[in-house]
Amino acid sequence: MIQAPDLPAWAAIIVGTLVLLGAAITLTGSVGLLRLGTFYQRAHAPTLGTTAGMACILVASALCFSVLQARPVLHEILIALFVTATTPVTLMLLARAALYRDREEQVAAEAAGTRKKGDTDLPA
Amino acid sequence: MSRRLPHPWLIAALVLLWLLFNQSLSPGHLLIGTLVALIAAKGLSALRPLPLRIRLSSAIPRLAVIVLVDIVRSNLAVARIVLFQTTRPRASGFINLPLDMRNRYGLAMLAIIITATPGTLWMRYDPAQRSVLIHVLDLIDEDALITLIKNRYERLLMDIFE
Amino acid sequence: MEMVIALAIGILTASGVWLLLRPRTFQVILGLSFISYAVNLFILITGRLRTDAPPIIAKGDGVDASLYADPLPQALVLTAIVIAFATTALLLVMLLISRGLTGTDHVDGEDRDQ
Amino acid sequence: MSGWAAHLVIAPILLPLVVSAAMLLFDERRRKLKRWMSFATTGALLAIAIILLRATDPYGVAAAPLVYLLGDWPAPFGIVLVVDRLSALMLLLTSVLGFTSLFYSMARWDRAGPRFHALFLLLLMGVNGAFLTGDIFNLFVFFEVLLAASYGLVLHGSGTDRARAGLHYVAINVATSLLFLIGVSLIYSVTGTLNMADLAARIPLVPREDLMLLEGGAAILGIAFLVKAGMWPLCFWLPGTYAAAAPPVAAMFAILSKVGIYVILRLTTLLFGDGAGRAADFADEWMLFGGLATILYGTLGVLSSQTLVRLAGHYVLISTGILLAALGTGQSTVVAAALFYLVSSTLAVSAFYLIIEPIGRGGEDEVAQAIAEPVFEDEYIGALEEEEDEIGIAIPATLAVLGGGFIFCALLLSGLPPLSGFIAKFAIIDGLLRGDGAVPPTVWALITLIILSGLATVVAMTRAGIDLIWTPTERPQLQLSIVEAIPIGILLALCLALMVQAGAVMEYIERAARTLGDAALYTSAALDAPRAGDGAIAP
Amino acid sequence: MTGLLLALAITAAQVLLGFAMACAAWRLAQGPRAQDRVLGLDALYVNAMLLLLTFGIQTGRPLYFEAALVIALLGFASTVALAKFLMRGEVIE
Amino acid sequence: MFEEWPLFILFVLPFLGSLAAAFLPTWARNAAAGLAGTIAVVGLAILIALYPSLSGDGVVREQIQWLPSLGLNLQIRLDGLAWLFAFLILGIGALVVLYARYYMSPADPVPRFFSFLLAFMGSMLGVVLSGNLIQLVFFWELTSLFSFLLIGYWHHNQSARDGARIALVVTAAGGVCLLVGVLLLGRIVGSYDLDTILASGDRIRANGLYTPALILILIGAFTKSAQVPFHFWLPHAMAAPTPVSSYLHSATMVKAGIFVLMRLWPVLSGTDEWYLFVTTTGLATLLVGAWSAIFQQDLKGLLAYSTISHLGLITLLLGLGSPLALVAAIFHTVNHATFKASLFMAAGIIDHETGTRDLRRLSGLYRAMPITATLAMVAAAAMAGVPLLNGFLSKEMFLAEALAEHSGTYIDEALPYLATVASAFAVLYSLRFIHQTFFGPPPTDLPRVPGEAPPWMRLPVEILVLACLVVGVLPTLTIGPYLATAVRSILGDQTPAYSLAIWHGFNRPLMMSLVALVGGTILYLIYRKPLNEAKSSPVVGRLKGRKTFEAVMSAIVAGARACEAVVGTGRLQAQLRVLLCIALVAGGLPFVHFGYSLGQAPGTLVDPAFAIVWLIGGACAIGAAWQAKYHRLAALILMSGSGLATCITFFWLSAPDLGITQLLVEIVTTVLLLLGLRWLPKRLPEMWSGNRWPPSVLLRRSSDLAIAIAAGLGMAAIAYAIMTRPPPDSISRYFLERSYTEAGGTNVVNVILVDFRGFDTLGEITVLCIVALTVFSLLRRFRPAPESVKAPVQQRVQNAFDDAHADRKIGDTVADYLAIPRIMMEISFPIIIVFAIYILLRGHDAPGGGFAAGIAMSIAILIQYMAKGARQVEAQLIIRPLRWIGIGLLLATVTGAGAWLLGYPFLSSYFRYVDLPLFGTIPVASALLFDIGVFALVVGATVVVLIALAHQSIRVPRPSRPATDKEEGA
Numbered sequence A: 001m002i003q004a005p006d007l008p009a010w011a012a013i014i015v016g017t018l019v020l021l022g023a024a025i026t027l028t029g030s031v032g033l034l035r036l037g038t039f040y041q042r043a044h045a046p047t048l049g050t051t052a053g054m055a056c057i058l059v060a061s062a063l064c065f066s067v068l069q070a071r072p073v074l075h076e077i078l079i080a081l082f083v084t085a086t087t088p089v090t091l092m093l094l095a096r097a098a099l100y101r102d103r104e105e106q107v108a109a110e111a112a113g114t115r116k117k118g119d120t121d122l123p124a
Numbered sequence B: 001m002s003r004r005l006p007h008p009w010l011i012a013a014l015v016l017l018w019l020l021f022n023q024s025l026s027p028g029h030l031l032i033g034t035l036v037a038l039i040a041a042k043g044l045s046a047l048r049p050l051p052l053r054i055r056l057s058s059a060i061p062r063l064a065v066i067v068l069v070d071i072v073r074s075n076l077a078v079a080r081i082v083l084f085q086t087t088r089p090r091a092s093g094f095i096n097l098p099l100d101m102r103n104r105y106g107l108a109m110l111a112i113i114i115t116a117t118p119g120t121l122w123m124r125y126d127p128a129q130r131s132v133l134i135h136v137l138d139l140i141d142e143d144a145l146i147t148l149i150k151n152r153y154e155r156l157l158m159d160i161f162e
Numbered sequence C: 001m002e003m004v005i006a007l008a009i010g011i012l013t014a015s016g017v018w019l020l021l022r023p024r025t026f027q028v029i030l031g032l033s034f035i036s037y038a039v040n041l042f043i044l045i046t047g048r049l050r051t052d053a054p055p056i057i058a059k060g061d062g063v064d065a066s067l068y069a070d071p072l073p074q075a076l077v078l079t080a081i082v083i084a085f086a087t088t089a090l091l092l093v094m095l096l097i098s099r100g101l102t103g104t105d106h107v108d109g110e111d112r113d114q
Numbered sequence D: 001m002s003g004w005a006a007h008l009v010i011a012p013i014l015l016p017l018v019v020s021a022a023m024l025l026f027d028e029r030r031r032k033l034k035r036w037m038s039f040a041t042t043g044a045l046l047a048i049a050i051i052l053l054r055a056t057d058p059y060g061v062a063a064a065p066l067v068y069l070l071g072d073w074p075a076p077f078g079i080v081l082v083v084d085r086l087s088a089l090m091l092l093l094t095s096v097l098g099f100t101s102l103f104y105s106m107a108r109w110d111r112a113g114p115r116f117h118a119l120f121l122l123l124l125m126g127v128n129g130a131f132l133t134g135d136i137f138n139l140f141v142f143f144e145v146l147l148a149a150s151y152g153l154v155l156h157g158s159g160t161d162r163a164r165a166g167l168h169y170v171a172i173n174v175a176t177s178l179l180f181l182i183g184v185s186l187i188y189s190v191t192g193t194l195n196m197a198d199l200a201a202r203i204p205l206v207p208r209e210d211l212m213l214l215e216g217g218a219a220i221l222g223i224a225f226l227v228k229a230g231m232w233p234l235c236f237w238l239p240g241t242y243a244a245a246a247p248p249v250a251a252m253f254a255i256l257s258k259v260g261i262y263v264i265l266r267l268t269t270l271l272f273g274d275g276a277g278r279a280a281d282f283a284d285e286w287m288l289f290g291g292l293a294t295i296l297y298g299t300l301g302v303l304s305s306q307t308l309v310r311l312a313g314h315y316v317l318i319s320t321g322i323l324l325a326a327l328g329t330g331q332s333t334v335v336a337a338a339l340f341y342l343v344s345s346t347l348a349v350s351a352f353y354l355i356i357e358p359i360g361r362g363g364e365d366e367v368a369q370a371i372a373e374p375v376f377e378d379e380y381i382g383a384l385e386e387e388e389d390e391i392g393i394a395i396p397a398t399l400a401v402l403g404g405g406f407i408f409c410a411l412l413l414s415g416l417p418p419l420s421g422f423i424a425k426f427a428i429i430d431g432l433l434r435g436d437g438a439v440p441p442t443v444w445a446l447i448t449l450i451i452l453s454g455l456a457t458v459v460a461m462t463r464a465g466i467d468l469i470w471t472p473t474e475r476p477q478l479q480l481s482i483v484e485a486i487p488i489g490i491l492l493a494l495c496l497a498l499m500v501q502a503g504a505v506m507e508y509i510e511r512a513a514r515t516l517g518d519a520a521l522y523t524s525a526a527l528d529a530p531r532a533g534d535g536a537i538a539p
Numbered sequence E: 001m002t003g004l005l006l007a008l009a010i011t012a013a014q015v016l017l018g019f020a021m022a023c024a025a026w027r028l029a030q031g032p033r034a035q036d037r038v039l040g041l042d043a044l045y046v047n048a049m050l051l052l053l054t055f056g057i058q059t060g061r062p063l064y065f066e067a068a069l070v071i072a073l074l075g076f077a078s079t080v081a082l083a084k085f086l087m088r089g090e091v092i093e
Numbered sequence F: 001m002f003e004e005w006p007l008f009i010l011f012v013l014p015f016l017g018s019l020a021a022a023f024l025p026t027w028a029r030n031a032a033a034g035l036a037g038t039i040a041v042v043g044l045a046i047l048i049a050l051y052p053s054l055s056g057d058g059v060v061r062e063q064i065q066w067l068p069s070l071g072l073n074l075q076i077r078l079d080g081l082a083w084l085f086a087f088l089i090l091g092i093g094a095l096v097v098l099y100a101r102y103y104m105s106p107a108d109p110v111p112r113f114f115s116f117l118l119a120f121m122g123s124m125l126g127v128v129l130s131g132n133l134i135q136l137v138f139f140w141e142l143t144s145l146f147s148f149l150l151i152g153y154w155h156h157n158q159s160a161r162d163g164a165r166i167a168l169v170v171t172a173a174g175g176v177c178l179l180v181g182v183l184l185l186g187r188i189v190g191s192y193d194l195d196t197i198l199a200s201g202d203r204i205r206a207n208g209l210y211t212p213a214l215i216l217i218l219i220g221a222f223t224k225s226a227q228v229p230f231h232f233w234l235p236h237a238m239a240a241p242t243p244v245s246s247y248l249h250s251a252t253m254v255k256a257g258i259f260v261l262m263r264l265w266p267v268l269s270g271t272d273e274w275y276l277f278v279t280t281t282g283l284a285t286l287l288v289g290a291w292s293a294i295f296q297q298d299l300k301g302l303l304a305y306s307t308i309s310h311l312g313l314i315t316l317l318l319g320l321g322s323p324l325a326l327v328a329a330i331f332h333t334v335n336h337a338t339f340k341a342s343l344f345m346a347a348g349i350i351d352h353e354t355g356t357r358d359l360r361r362l363s364g365l366y367r368a369m370p371i372t373a374t375l376a377m378v379a380a381a382a383m384a385g386v387p388l389l390n391g392f393l394s395k396e397m398f399l400a401e402a403l404a405e406h407s408g409t410y411i412d413e414a415l416p417y418l419a420t421v422a423s424a425f426a427v428l429y430s431l432r433f434i435h436q437t438f439f440g441p442p443p444t445d446l447p448r449v450p451g452e453a454p455p456w457m458r459l460p461v462e463i464l465v466l467a468c469l470v471v472g473v474l475p476t477l478t479i480g481p482y483l484a485t486a487v488r489s490i491l492g493d494q495t496p497a498y499s500l501a502i503w504h505g506f507n508r509p510l511m512m513s514l515v516a517l518v519g520g521t522i523l524y525l526i527y528r529k530p531l532n533e534a535k536s537s538p539v540v541g542r543l544k545g546r547k548t549f550e551a552v553m554s555a556i557v558a559g560a561r562a563c564e565a566v567v568g569t570g571r572l573q574a575q576l577r578v579l580l581c582i583a584l585v586a587g588g589l590p591f592v593h594f595g596y597s598l599g600q601a602p603g604t605l606v607d608p609a610f611a612i613v614w615l616i617g618g619a620c621a622i623g624a625a626w627q628a629k630y631h632r633l634a635a636l637i638l639m640s641g642s643g644l645a646t647c648i649t650f651f652w653l654s655a656p657d658l659g660i661t662q663l664l665v666e667i668v669t670t671v672l673l674l675l676g677l678r679w680l681p682k683r684l685p686e687m688w689s690g691n692r693w694p695p696s697v698l699l700r701r702s703s704d705l706a707i708a709i710a711a712g713l714g715m716a717a718i719a720y721a722i723m724t725r726p727p728p729d730s731i732s733r734y735f736l737e738r739s740y741t742e743a744g745g746t747n748v749v750n751v752i753l754v755d756f757r758g759f760d761t762l763g764e765i766t767v768l769c770i771v772a773l774t775v776f777s778l779l780r781r782f783r784p785a786p787e788s789v790k791a792p793v794q795q796r797v798q799n800a801f802d803d804a805h806a807d808r809k810i811g812d813t814v815a816d817y818l819a820i821p822r823i824m825m826e827i828s829f830p831i832i833i834v835f836a837i838y839i840l841l842r843g844h845d846a847p848g849g850g851f852a853a854g855i856a857m858s859i860a861i862l863i864q865y866m867a868k869g870a871r872q873v874e875a876q877l878i879i880r881p882l883r884w885i886g887i888g889l890l891l892a893t894v895t896g897a898g899a900w901l902l903g904y905p906f907l908s909s910y911f912r913y914v915d916l917p918l919f920g921t922i923p924v925a926s927a928l929l930f931d932i933g934v935f936a937l938v939v940g941a942t943v944v945v946l947i948a949l950a951h952q953s954i955r956v957p958r959p960s961r962p963a964t965d966k967e968e969g970a
């Protein structure tokens, strides 16, 4: 589906750049999801997508629609708002749950005597 | 904030939300929006939320700018770590951040800022100890980070919410 | 693109059927959900593959029907989605009740494996 | 039918819907009110069905079906409801079963769990809708309505057996519903329509290269209906499910397998009637062989059943088999006879399910389990609270009444004289043997199986009846309340009436079969039905 | 010319987002632990939302925005439920 | 015209009487007996009054329309044969009623007995008076049924139950054969009308279906008439009260078979098949019955076997096929009825008076009951064929026929000798019956002291014995004309000349009779003592009919069970496998037949991003299939991945409404399944020995895999075939063209849902409503699995942690956990409400609508539940979801019904554009109201389902009863 909106050249360039940039940032974050070693480290990675990556694409979208409809289209801000407000909720809850689960595992490993020396202690 | 009349700020925000959804400023939408906002606000007040008081001050734009800048910087930092730092171990770890702020809305805002900033992750708030556990991806100087957060964010947030 | 959609439908169906034939109730629920996905897509493509042509018409007379995707399968899928949702809920509750009363999550209410 | 009466066509769907919706506004404490509401509703449905039956069968006129354009959109675009003689007959049968089963449930079964009345009425709505609709997707929707209600009703009264059987029932029917959707969408993909009459008009025009899709869709759709009807080997769920269900529920379920038969009959005559060529013969052949296998399996099941409820379930399979095979022969006299058999066997099975429970009562009491002491504070405890509110007086000479009723049922099911079961089977065999040409071996096989299944039923019923009714046991004295006896009596009396009035009924059914065979009548009535206005309601 | 460039840019961006989704899906499928899967799912949703936004830009139709809005506003509910299930063994107490 | 109404009355009278007797109270034995007797006598009177009408062409007919389309009408037909049989049925019936009045104990529910008896009498009359063969079968089966009830009358006895069951199964099965045979006759002739059939003898005998029809009809007749090898039911039927035996086994039930043979004699006889089957069977029955009768120790048993023997004799006569043999058969039928009925009654009196029927215990009863003894002796003499009694006459005719040449077969040759032997046996058992019972020393240790029976009870016996005597002495004056009428009704012009004289001179039959008399007496004198020791009859006794029957029955049941186990299953997986395989085959066959072909529509370019999305979706699906057994949570998450891919596809394929709805449903479904997961205990991987799957498992899994792959490929192939074809001219064009102009909406999908096909939506929300109700009801009765009753392990650990720390109280962990997220989740509530209303209101013109809005709204509520827990939310928000459901459903329905007021059909929409100040021109559509109904219902239903599940964790167990008692005591 190779197609694109009918934008003036300046807008097309900005929109294209922003979209590509946003996608690249998001991809970087997702690559982090793969490459980082522990859950806690990985939990940082998606925030790239939910901040800069998303912002670039949203700005591109707002610009694109504003030009197309010849009036300011601002409702992209809603997405930014919602994502920013809800992502922390999930991350917070998930990270805390992971902490609990890892702690339990650690306790169990201690009880069984199978815990390796090098493992970092988790906060209680 | 009484249960009968929800906070006017809230209603205003909801009307604005309605208008944004509909992308319209027509009086009709304003009217319907107000109606909808009243219904929605009534719903919220049934949940008996904690009272919210926002002090309008220069702290708000300042905080916004700081957060934006920090987020951009952190994005770059984390991207660099993800893309280029292949060798382990990385110095990630937990820090315990003591807090002075008690207002829940302020804390929530802080949680959003910290979590939205790549590289830091709000993990657990302990109301008894009044401290928060934060995971930091690239932990170089623990104390510096604590000071940074307290100075850059907490103070401004306390200005706004307390 | 047709091939991609066809394969997608095929894989969803195959996974769903495999799960449907498993002996544990939870697997059966998931299996039915997968087949539902496949069937919903299948119904949709009976209106043929149309991209960028949502059936949201402009106000006014003289609609050129060929410019829009077939809206009828979409309406049918919506009904199917709702019914699949309802069914999943019901089946889940049935499974819980069966588990509670029979003491096993085997679909026959008794463990026959092993 | 004009004016307000024209809307009567949709009443069998809307009335139970509205009443059950209204019931949701009252909680379980208003049970008496709900009882009256649902009782009145089933009564009204009965009256409506009779009116529709008469409306579709005026004297001396080749009556076109009544058509109701929903939303006033013309067919084939909107959904239409169509009532012809056959659907009116099925509606009447449903109302009768609904009335008697509900009546019976008021002895105590409606208190064995919450929300019985609403679910029961919604089941009626679904069944009525399936009989009325003239649109295949709408048929799917009504199938779902009736299935959803039946899922709830299967588990009514709770208990391990119900949970086990219910799970199978739901799983198989959900899978079947998905097949239904695949079939419908395949047909739509080729014809571009969902209206049955329009389909009948468009199918002959389908190009040859698309026939594979059309017939594949029709075949898959057929499988879905055959599962509902209970054709071997798609029927193993049926006896267990019906056996687990509470008696009034099972009695109502007697109509469910007939819904599958009805739809098969409707669609084959309409879509694959004369002129459809290969497809029609193909379907007929499968139905004939499937029917034969089903009778055989049902017979085996009847012989090997340990309990009466399972016997009844396998009998349902036999009846399905007989109907399918009879329809599969494609002879119009046999179809008419099969319809008579459908009516008779449905009433008989329903009565049988109702009478089994009082006969077997006192053994492992399922009710005792059902109204066991609640475990949780919020649990529904209606049955415990209202013990003093027992409706119905136990009748004297219970044993004689039950024994008589049992014998009636046994005669009906096995097809022995003097009740309608005999006439039905006789009519089918007579129809099969009519004609001048040689009788094909499959027809001989069908006749043999009909006879053998009847004999097997005699053997099994005699054994079971003697064990349960004649053999002295330690069980407490059998009890039957008036509330239970009346509906059983009504059903059996209807079977008797069916015998006495066999001539009149058979004539009606033959007319119904003739209208059914006349696809053009149906098609033109549905597609040319006039609208009330032009487009949406004019301002 | 710019139109073609824009089209290519958007398509490239979609491919990048597709890969991003694939990364998230890998985490989702691979685990190793339940929290990793949930994290993967959350990221998958966010990436899908961005993909839908690019569809919007590509077609010039605001419809896709609504879809993104749904994910942005409500998508977190299922992740919250999963997280809570991990933490408490129960979604609603 | 005169004769028709009486005929009808005769026909229905016994049934009316039966019905009346059924409603008499249990104690009303005199009333019941009186009723039955009156009916029999009145019937007899009518019958006698009708006799004159039989002169002339000899048939009286009456027809009542019943089922004309099937050629089935109530046809009553009285001819000579029917008259004779009806006379026996009513005459002996009247006597039996009188006898039974005194025989039955007051403790028995006598009215029921008479009710059955009358019904049986009516059925027998129905058989003999039928003018239509189907009708004959109809009443034939009724006689089976009522005889079953009569035999099982004392059903507290095991033997009565068994006897009744055997009789029913055997005779009903025979009846079914008869039915088929008759149906075949009907096919040959084209009618079931008796007159038509009787007139088509040649056509029938020439038809290829003659032999099967004959065999089936003969089986029917033989089972009923207790012919070998179906004879075994009759001795077991002796468990019936004696009046029943005396009625059923003399004049009625067993004679029904004989009647049918006689009735169809003109049509069926005269062929080799007939001769072979009927004669052989009759002969075997004659001999087996007589032989077995000799060795019986039970009075009634002896009579039963003798009945079998005599029935064999009659059958044999009918089989011979000569007119004279037919005359003899009819004559013997009448004679047998009279002497056998009286003998049974006598046996009943003996049983009644002494308390036993055992020949070995009975002795010298002549002294105690001289009259009964005399009567029995006369009757027994008639049975033995002693001259001057009626039995002698017909036996002479039989012997004469045995001597006559019929077919020249071996049977024909041997017949005279065998007939003599059988007659000698008859003498032997008759003698034994009389001598053992009435002569010899006075009886010892009888259960009762014997005495003469009451005179009224003896009266029927006296009448019957008198009949034996009178007929025996004056045959031409008594039975002669009636017999002639009967014979003529069958043979018509072919009626042979015959003589009923007592004396035909010293001819060979007389010699044979004498040989039999003398031989029988000598045999008795020789074997008197050893016969008393017999446990069973030698040779023939080995043929244990009953045992064989039971063995066959249990073999049938066992076989059925075994077969059912093979061709059926109770297992869900097997059923689903079958279902899928059949669907695959059925759906695939057309593709095999027509060939799989692709269409001409141009393809669409592959979109790389989209391909990646499905790479992910497919991988997730396969992963879920792989993981679902042990990692339910993982499978669930993987399923969400596939679901997301599906949503994106919906958007991509121009179906934004579907995408939005599916997204929302995904969320709710995930939460729903998670709620359920809490109640499922952990699964541990099963341990196959050596970590290898057993072969059965391997086979099962590989076949499932094959099915799954076949299904997947099939769906993919069909989908591809569809997509490559250009679309047909669809009805959708109409929707697109009129959506805005006639229904006032631009979102065509939504307009279809709420207007064009709003009825579907109404049904769909009804489904949702039903499911919600069901879930709600079911969960009220939910019993969790034992291991999941306790709080989840996480909660226990965390609570223990809280408990262990002095500065914490239980619940702090979760409170801290949710403290901050809860703020955001709370604020989301009004925002989502606004959003939900937004997508609800704009649904008609843009993606959205009632369903999506409802789900969104319920997610808002769900989030609050997750943030705060059920108790706290419910303290703050009062949600009555069932009411929402009810109101939603009512609103949608009432909106639809509103159109009625304007004379439009249900669901006709109303819309117009309204100019309002501030708002401008806005559309006002009734469809919106409908959609609001949908919205309310969806909110209610979704919330009910979720909340009902969530509530399981916080349910409070009811205090157990004993605890309450203690509290009250304290």
Ligand code: NA
Pocket: A044, A047, B114, B115, B116, B117, B118, B119, B120, B121, B122
């Ligand atoms: Na962060």
Ligand code: NA
Pocket: F359, F360, F361, F362, F363, F364, F435, F436, F437, F440
């Ligand atoms: Na003796």
